[in-house]
Amino acid sequence: xxxxxxxxxxxxxxxxxxxxxxxxxxxxxxxxxxxxxxxxxxxxxxxxxxxxxxxxxxxxxxxxxxxxxxxxxxxxxxxxxxxxxxxxxxxxxxxxxxxxxxxxxxxxxxxxxxxxxxxxxxxxxxxxxxxxxxxxxxxxxxxxxxxxxxxxxxxxxxxxxxxxxxxxxxxxxxxxxxxxxxxxxxxxxxxxxxxxxxxxxxxxxxxxxxxx
Amino acid sequence: xxxxxxxxxxxxxxxxxxxxxxxxxxxxxxxxxxxxxxxxxxxxxxxxxxxxxxxxxxxxxxxxxxxxxxxxxxxxxxxxxxxxxxxxxxxxxxxxxxxxxxxxxxxxxxxxxxxxxxxxxxxxxxxxxxxxxxxxxxxxxxxxxxxxxxxxxxxxxxxxxxxxxxxxxxxxxxxxxxxxxxxxxxxxxxxxxxxxxxxxxxxxxxxxxxxxxxxxxxx
Numbered sequence: 121x122x123x124x125x126x127x128x129x130x131x132x133x134x135x136x137x138x139x140x141x142x143x144x145x146x147x148x149x150x151x152x153x154x155x156x157x158x159x160x161x162x163x164x165x166x167x168x169x170x171x172x173x174x175x176x177x178x179x180x181x182x183x184x185x186x187x188x189x190x191x192x193x194x195x196x197x198x199x200x201x202x203x204x205x206x207x208x209x210x211x212x213x214x215x216x217x218x219x220x221x222x223x224x225x226x227x228x229x230x231x232x233x234x235x236x237x238x239x240x241x242x243x244x245x246x247x248x249x250x251x252x253x254x255x256x257x258x259x260x261x262x263x264x265x266x267x268x269x270x271x272x273x274x275x276x277x278x279x280x281x282x283x284x285x286x287x288x289x290x291x292x293x294x295x296x297x298x299x300x301x302x303x304x305x306x307x308x309x310x311x312x313x314x315x316x317x318x319x320x321x322x323x324x325x326x327x328x329x330x331x332x
Numbered sequence: 333x334x335x336x337x338x339x340x341x342x343x344x345x346x347x348x349x350x351x352x353x354x355x356x357x358x359x360x361x362x363x364x365x366x367x368x369x370x371x372x373x374x375x376x377x378x379x380x381x382x383x384x385x386x387x388x389x390x391x392x393x394x395x396x397x398x399x400x401x402x403x404x405x406x407x408x409x410x411x412x413x414x415x416x417x418x419x420x421x422x423x424x425x426x427x428x429x430x431x432x433x434x435x436x437x438x439x440x441x442x443x444x445x446x447x448x449x450x451x452x453x454x455x456x457x458x459x460x461x462x463x464x465x466x467x468x469x470x471x472x473x474x475x476x477x478x479x480x481x482x483x484x485x486x487x488x489x490x491x492x493x494x495x496x497x498x499x500x501x502x503x504x505x506x507x508x509x510x511x512x513x514x515x516x517x518x519x520x521x522x523x524x525x526x527x528x529x530x531x532x533x534x535x536x537x538x539x540x541x542x543x544x545x546x547x548x549x550x551x
Binding site for chain 2: 250252268312
C-alpha cells in the first residue's frame with residue numbers, strides 16, 4: 121500500500137517464559153498508515169519461575185490514521201501460563217485491522233494455560249471487550265460451548281469510519297466454524313475456530329476478503 | 333430471589349436453549365457428559381459475564397453504561413437481539429412485580445429492551461436483593477436453560493440433567509464470587525473492570541442457528 125510504513129517485530133515476542141513481563145506500545149500518529157507483523161509465531165513456554173508470564177500490548181490510533189496489526193499466531197505450549205492483554209484506543213476517524221490467532225499446544229501436545237483479553241475503545245466508548253481462557257485452569261474450555269475439540273482459534277477485527285454502522289450489513293457464515301458479524305458501531309468481527317493454524321488462517325483470510 | 337430465578341417467572345426464558353439446540357445439531361452435546369462440559373464452559377464464559385453485569389446493576393452502577401458494556405461483550409448480533417428481547421420480557425414482569433423508578437427509567441431509555449442481565453440486576457435491586465443474589469440468578473440461568481433444553485432435544489433423562497446442574501453448583505459459587513468481586517471494583521473503576529469472558533463456539537453457533545428456518549428454540 122502506498123505510504124504505508126511496515127514494521128516487523130523480531131525476537132522479543134518470540135518466547136514469553138513463566139515470570140516474564142513483556143510490554144509493547146504502538147502509536148499511529150494523525151494521518152499515518154502503519155502495518156505491523158512479526159517475524160515468527162510467538163510461543164508461550166514454561167519458565168523457571170512458577171508465576172505466569174504477562175504480555176501487554178497497547179495500540180493507539182489517531183484521527184485519520186490506519187493501523188494494520190497482523191502478527192503471526194501465538195502458540196500456547198504445554199506447561200506454559202500466559203496472560204495477554206491488548207488494549208486499543210481508536211480516535212473517531214481511525215481505522216484498524218487487527219488479527220489474533222491462538223494455537224493451543226504444539227503438534228500433538230496439550231496446551232498450557234492461556235488467557236487473552238482484547239479491549240477496544242473508539243472515541244472513548246467501549247466497542248469490543250472479550251476475554252478468552254483456555255487450558256488447565258479454564259473450566260469447560262474444551263467443551264461444546266467454547267472450542268469443542270478445536271485447537272486453533274482466532275479473530276479479525278476491522279474498524280473504519282467510512283461505514284455508517286458496520287462494514288458488513290448482516291452476519292455472514294464462513295464455513296462450518298467461522299462467522300463474520302457486525303458489531304454495535306462501525307466495525308465487524310470475524311470469529312473462527314479450526315482444527316489447525318492453516319485452516320484458521322484460511323477462514324480469517326476469507327473474512328478479510330469479505331470485508332474488502 | 334427464588335421468584336427471580338424460577339423458570340416459571342413469566343420472563344420468556346423457556347423459549348431459549350442457551351445455544352444447546354445448535355450444539356445438539358452439531359453433535360457437540362449428545363449425552364449427559366457432553367452436556368456437562370457444555371454447561372461448564374457456558375457457566376465460566378457467558379455465565380460469568382452475565383453474572384458480573386447483573387451484580388453491577390444490583391450494586392447501583394449506571395444501567396445505561398452497563399448496557400453499552402454488554403454490547404461490547406456480545407459480538408454476535410443474534411445474541412445481542414436475544415439478550416434485548418429477554419430483557420424486555422423480564423422488564424415487563426419485573427415492573428409488575430417490583431415497581432421501581434429505576435426500572436421505569438431504564439424501560440423508558442431502552443424501549444426495545446436492555447440486555448437481560450442488566451435488567452435482571454436492576455430487578456434484583458428493586459426486590460431488595462444484593463449483587464450476589466443477582467449474580468446467582470444470572471449464573472444459574474446460564475446452565476439451567478441448556479440443561480432443560482437438552483432434556484427435550486435429546487430425550488435425556490431429566491434426572492441426569494438435574495445431576496449435571498447439581499455437580500456444577502460449587503463452580504456456580506466460584507463464578508458468583510468472581511462476579512461480585514468484579515462488581516465491587518467496577519463501582520470505582522467503571523464497567524471495564526467487569527468480566528468479559530466469551531466462548532467462540534457459542535458466538536459462531538448462535539449465528540448459524542439464527543439462519544435455520546425450523547427450530548424448536550428461539551436461540
